[in-house]
Every structure is written in structure tokens, then in C-alpha cells.
Amino acid sequence: MHEILLGKYLTLQEFCTCTQTYRKYGDRINPYPENPEETIPALESLCEHILDPVITHFGRERFQLTYGFCSKDLKRFLAQKDPETGIKNGRVDPSRDQHMAHEKNRNGKYYCVSGASGTARLGAACDFRIIGLESDPLRVTRSARLVEWILEQQLPFDSLYYYGGDPCDICEAVRPIHISYAPQQRHDIWTFTDGGVPTRKGIEKWLKD
Numbered sequence: 001m002h003e004i005l006l007g008k009y010l011t012l013q014e015f016c017t018c019t020q021t022y023r024k025y026g027d028r029i030n031p032y033p034e035n036p037e038e039t040i041p042a043l044e045s046l047c048e049h050i051l052d053p054v055i056t057h058f059g060r061e062r063f064q065l066t067y068g069f070c071s072k073d074l075k076r077f078l079a080q081k082d083p084e085t086g087i088k089n090g091r092v093d094p095s096r097d098q099h100m101a102h103e104k105n106r107n108g109k110y111y112c113v114s115g116a117s118g119t120a121r122l123g124a125a126c127d128f129r130i131i132g133l134e135s136d137p138l139r140v141t142r143s144a145r146l147v148e149w150i151l152e153q154q155l156p157f158d159s160l161y162y163y164g165g166d167p168c169d170i171c172e173a174v175r176p177i178h179i180s181y182a183p184q185q186r187h188d189i190w191t192f193t194d195g196g197v198p199t200r201k202g203i204e205k206w207l208k209d
Contacts, residue, residue, distance in 0.1 A: 008047070021078055022074060024089075030073045033101070046125070051063075051128070054150070064128060067176070100112055101125075123183070124182075127178045129143065129177070133146065143174055156187075157187060159186065
């Protein structure tokens with residue numbers, strides 16, 4: 001099952017083992033879906049509608065997946081703090097971010113739900129970046145240029161998170177973006193404050209009139 005191709009380019013194994021947290025604690029983490037009958041088709045749809053077009057355009061060698069599917073085990077380790085630094089291993093918000101796709105909790109309820117209504121918010125998500133995007137003379141960040149390309153292509157995303165500018169103007173480092181696909185295709189775009197709080201401030205340039 002691990003070598004299943006989810007689309008033209010990415011395997012299930014790549015989607016489940018790409019995080020730094022898995023690489024650090026992999027001997028204690030089962031990274032694969034427990035509800036594969038529903039989760040794998042959701043990941044396949046994400047690849048078909050979003051990731052395959054991105055990789056076809058920019059090239060497989062430039063595409064870097066930084067966070068794909070989140071299993072129950074990975075969720076637990078992401079929420080823990082690194083014993084050396086005291087910093088959490090990663091961000092995890094299964095009720096909203098769609099990284100757990102169609103996985104269910106012990107009560108048989110989907111992890112990803114919408115607000116107080118508890119309505120299932122199904123779909124699948126990942127974080128990725130494109131290596132080697134050139135800096136822009138107008139000071140548009142490299143990750144912002146990726147967002148603009150996605151919008152120009154009218155890719156049918158559900159949610160897109162823009163994490164901010166490049167960490168270094170002269171180095172190759174590029175912040176990833178988060179993107180999800182779901183049947184509702186809401187085209188929600190979010191940025192984040194310095195404190196990591198989601199906000200709509202700063203996305204005006206990407207909104208249609």
C-alpha cells in the first residue's frame with residue numbers, strides 16, 4: 001500500500017513520511033491512514049486537482065513536500081515539545097487544517113469539522129514549496145509568487161495559507177504554503193499574524209472584485 005501512486009508523481013509513502021517530526025520519531029510513529037478507504041481517495045483528489053498541475057509546471061525536482069498526511073500518531077508527536085528546545089514539534093489543528101483528511105476518532109467522528117456545528121469538513125491538505133523561484137524586483141516574495149500562479153491557473157483549492165515572506169532575501173530558503181482540496185472548493189485564503197493567528201489582513205490583492 002505504501003507505494004501507491006496518489007497521482008502522476010507522489011506516492012502515499014512520500015505523503016506520510018515527509019515531515020521533520022516523522023524523520024525524528026519515525027520508529028514510534030505509524031504514519032499511514034487507518035481509514036484508507038476514504039482517506040486515500042481524498043489524497044488522490046488533492047493530487048489530481050492541485051499538486052499534479054503544480055508539479056507538471058514547475059518540475060518534480062523543484063517541488064518539496066514539507067507536510068502531507070497527518071496520522072493519529074503523528075498528530076500526537078506534533079503536539080509534543082522537543083525535550084531539548086522546549087518548542088512544539090509542529091502546528092496541529094485537525095479540526096480545521098484538513099491534514100488528517102477523512103480519518104476518524106475513537107467515537108467514529110471525523111477529526112476535521114466545521115465550527116460549533118460539528119459538520120464534517122472533508123478533504124485533504126498539504127504544505128509544500130517550490131525550490132528555485134527567482135526573487136522579484138517589485139519585492140513580491142517567492143511564496144507569494146507561487147500563490148499568484150495558483151490563482152492565475154484557477155486551481156480549485158478549498159483553503160490556502162500564506163505563511164509570510166521569505167526568511168532570507170539572498171538565500172534559497174522559501175516558506176512553504178498550505179493548500180487543501182475538498183468538494184466545496186471555498187477558495188479561502190489566510191495569512192498569519194506574528195503570533196501565528198490566522199487573519200484575512202493582507203490578502204486584499206488576491207481577492208477578486
